[in-house]
Amino acid sequence: MxxxxxxxxxxxxxxxxxxxxxxxxxxxxxxxxxxxxxxxxxxxxxxxxxxxxxxxxxxxxxxxxxxxxxxxxxxxxxxxxxxxxxxxxxxxxxxxxxxxxxxxxxxxxxxxxxxxxxxxxxxxxxxxxxxxxxxxxxxxxSPAADAEMIALAAEVMSAVGLNTGDFLVRVNDRRILDGVLETIGAADPDRRMRVLRAADKLDRLGREGVALLLGGGRKDESGDFTEGAGLDTAGIDTVLNFLDAGGGSRGEVTARLEGLVSGSEAGRAGVAALTEIDAVLSAIGVGNDRAVFDPSVVRGLGYYTGPVYEAELLATAHYDDGNPIQFGSVGGGGRYxxxxxxxxxxxxxxxxxxxxxxxxxxxxxxxxxxxxxxxRPLVVVVAAEKGQSAQYLAMAQELRAAGLRAEAFVGGGNMGKQMKYADRRGAFAAVIVGSNEREDGKVTIKDLKLGARLAADIEDNKQWREEQPAQITVDREGWIAGVHEVVSRYK
Structure with missing residues (x-):
């Protein structure tokens, strides 16, 4: 059994x-x-x-x-x-x-x-x-605190290597849309939230899709139906005109928005906040090429009460087939x-x-x-001899003490397997001390990135190989400097 x-x-x-x-x-x-x-x-x-x-x-x-x-x-x-x-x-x-x-x-x-x-x-x-x-x-x-957040968002985008033109922080104030809704008699909380959710989908659904969500509702491709905000045609047009009020400098946008909400206290407060935010941003050097006012930014979450903002990536990368990758918003926030x-x-x-x-x-x-x-470049100390693990681990410790990232191979196997391991780990160099090196007081340092470097457009490969050989052997006393020399070729 x-x-x-x-x-x-x-x-x-x-x-x-x-x-x-x-x-x-x-x-x-x-x-x-x-x-x-x-x-x-x-x-x-x-x-x-x-x-x-x-x-x-x-x-x-x-x-x-x-x-x-x-x-x-x-x-x-x-x-x-x-x-x-x-x-x-x-x-x-x-x-x-x-x-x-x-x-x-x-x-x-x-x-x-x-x-x-x-x-x-x-x-x-x-x-x-x-x-x-x-x-x-x-x-x-204070709107100055909101302005600082917007400036922080732009500063983070710059700190990670993005240039002006690679990103924009788009800014709005939720109270301005509240003012628009007041003017068309649609300020009750449920309808307001439906309008906010509809407006938040402008980038994805376009004007036509948002218009459906502002009106009777919209059925998506799967057949699911989303109930709309129930605005009439005039109300839908007013909201869409508000969402279209962006473009140009921050001052030009606030001027257009002011005309849309002149009869609403909440709307006027929102425009006043944007005006102060513009003044602060301008004073600390955040220009219209890094932060803009965009009425289409409304943020879907219900707890925002004033200025809202989104950080958008404008830079594009490409898929393997050459088609562009559009990233869109990577962050956002607002006042709560x-x-x-x-x-x-x-x-x-x-x-x-x-x-x-x-x-x-x-x-x-x-x-x-x-x-x-x-x-940090990785250096692998190869276990070239059986019974010498303590030496190899000690050498890896010497490399780390010298400020290098290093490991000694402890997995077992022949040299070929170990070199393949080092290559797959992305190591920059391999350190080899076999019986011959040990007896002669030498260390062999193998440049594992040489092949990739030679594949680049180098005018004289032969001369380059002679000046920077793929493998060097140095005295045991100076081997750390030899590793630094190999690794520094690719900094």
Missing amino acids: SAKKSYRPKARKPRGFEDRTGDVLRAEHHLISKASQVYDDWGFEPLQTPAFEYAEALGKFLPDEERPNEGVFALEDDDGQWMSLRYDHTAPLARFVAEHYQDLNKPYRRYQAGDVWRNEKPGPGRFRQFVQCDADTVGSA DDLVARFTGQAVPATGFSFGVSRFAAALRALGRGGIGDE
Whole structure:
């Protein structure tokens, strides 16, 4: 009788989640490092909130207001209270500020990077776990704080290697659209939210699709029907004219918007905020080539109460077939003056900016600006002789002490296997000490990047090979300098 077959689980990851490998993680860490340096330079403090929050702390600010108990990953604690993995970094910040309000200097300026989780239907490029990086100012109602956030967004874009013309930060104020809705008698909360959601889809659906969502509703390609805001033809035209009011300098846009909301107090407040934001941005050198006013930016989330903004990548990369890759928005934010008040009962003004690290880093990698070129070169010490592992590990330690990234091969196998390993690891150099080298007091250093260099357009390959040979042998006393020489060829 055969023994019972043991159970082996299937090696698979949950749907909607991804494994992030070395090159992806390095690009993300590079982006977070650059952004964090900007935030730190501007006087913001780091903060790390826990992955779990009590579900009630998220409240009505869950992703889908029509399904207030959906959209998050939740579990019941042993004391019967429901906890949820954080959906973003903003709601945990509001809880933190409310909990420590008396002890914090106001305004409180913080930045945070970390994973967030959303229990939503996954799709291509849409995952249930991803990384966000935020900066927020809590405790200031001044439009200058919003202007600083917009400038920060532009500064982060520049810090990661993007040039003027590669990006734009698009800015609007939600109160201006509220003023437009007042003028057409459509300011009730439900209709307002439907208008906001419709306007937020302008880039994806175009004017015709948005017009349907502003009116009776729209059926998508799958046959699913989305109920519209129920505006009449005149109301639809007014909203579309508002969305079309962009173009030109920030001053020109505010002049056009002022004419649309002259009869609304909220609308006038929104235009006044944009006017002050323009003055601050101009004073600190953020011109119209880096930040523009665009009425079509409305941001779909319901907690924004004033200025809103999106950082858009204009630079394009290309697929293997030559077709362009359009990246679109990689971050956004705005003013949310009511979020902390859920806990304290007191209005606490706040504004912030967030970008999706995974999406932004992937775009930068596609553009060749993902920071991978900043990766420290790897050197592999080959295990050329059996019984000499201690020597090889000690040599790797010497390399690290000299500021190099190094490892000694510990996997076993012949030289061919080890050289293949080093090549697949992307190592710049291999260090070899076999019996001959050991007896002669020598070290052989192999240049593993030479082949790629020779494939480039070099005018005289023969001369170049003679001046920078693929392999050099040096005295044991000076071998570290020899490794530096090989690695420095490719800096």
